[in-house]
Amino acid sequence: MDAIAVDFGATYTRFAVVTSSGKIRRKIVTTTPKTISAIKAMFKRGFDILRQTGVSAKAPLGIASIGPLSSRRGLVLNTPNLGGLSINLKEIVESFHKGPFALLNDCNAAAWGEKVFGVKTKVENLVYIAFGTGLGGGAVVDGHLLLGKDGNAVEIGHIVVDTNSRVRCGCGGMGHWEAFCSGTGLPKLAAQMLGKKLWKTSWEIFESLPRDGRARRVVAKMAEYNAAGYASVINTFDPEILVVGGGLALSHPRETLEKPKHIMKKYQLLRTEMRLSSLGQDAALLGAAAYVLETV
Ligand SMILES: [Zn+2]
Structure with missing residues (x-):
């Protein structure tokens, strides 16, 4: 059917x-x-x-x-x-x-898509994280898709990754992962670090990487926050695989996935395999x- x-x-x-x-x-x-x-x-x-x-x-x-x-x-x-x-x-x-x-919820649906058709379909425990306009997630736990009472489970973009930052998330909260590392968050992180608004979009920041040390510092900080966020999620769900997708990650897997992998050990209790989505958008x-x- x-x-x-x-x-x-x-x-x-x-x-x-x-x-x-x-x-x-x-x-x-x-x-x-x-x-x-x-x-x-x-x-x-x-x-x-x-x-x-x-x-x-x-x-x-x-x-x-x-x-x-x-x-x-x-x-x-x-x-x-x-x-x-x-x-x-x-x-x-x-x-x-x-x-x-x-x-x-779109990220919950994507997590189920990864479980049924993704890079590793035999697993019973999987977390999916999307880096797009926002930052969201979905989780399959013991074979079941986590939904929550209203279908909003696993809003991991609102995990606190910095208690000192004054960067405000779209939801109104302070120091949230999404406020630094999503497509809309990265320019806010840059503005906080540099004291001025140099770039309007995350794409401008990534394009500036080869020639601008300031962009490289911002992206290095993003990798640090991503490492903290990934570790918190893995420690919470104990997944067999963590799959990363969304437009920003699919376009820039080195900065969003590979770099954080190398610096997240200091935050981790639990370990797991981390892969880029094979299903894309x-x-x-x-x-x-x-x-x-x-x-x-
Ligand atoms: Zn938030």
């Missing part, structure tokens, strides 16, 4: 038809609009295009979404990455889709599809 999968993100939304073996038969990527009516129209258009593949209007539908969620009610609540919008995804999709529906789509196919 095929599933319809949607990865509803702050910047892009992906729609796909996915087979039970994890093959993507058709995929559409579109920019995510910022109003409810436009989001509804985007879903309708996405589903109309996918139906051209012959997929049933009653096919299981798995949605991986930015949070925070109330997953059982099908809601996205006051999401900071879409200007504080609250979105009733269940109501939107039920107006034109008749099949069973599951809503997962499709991890959440594949996980949402696999999850809804298994639960209906």
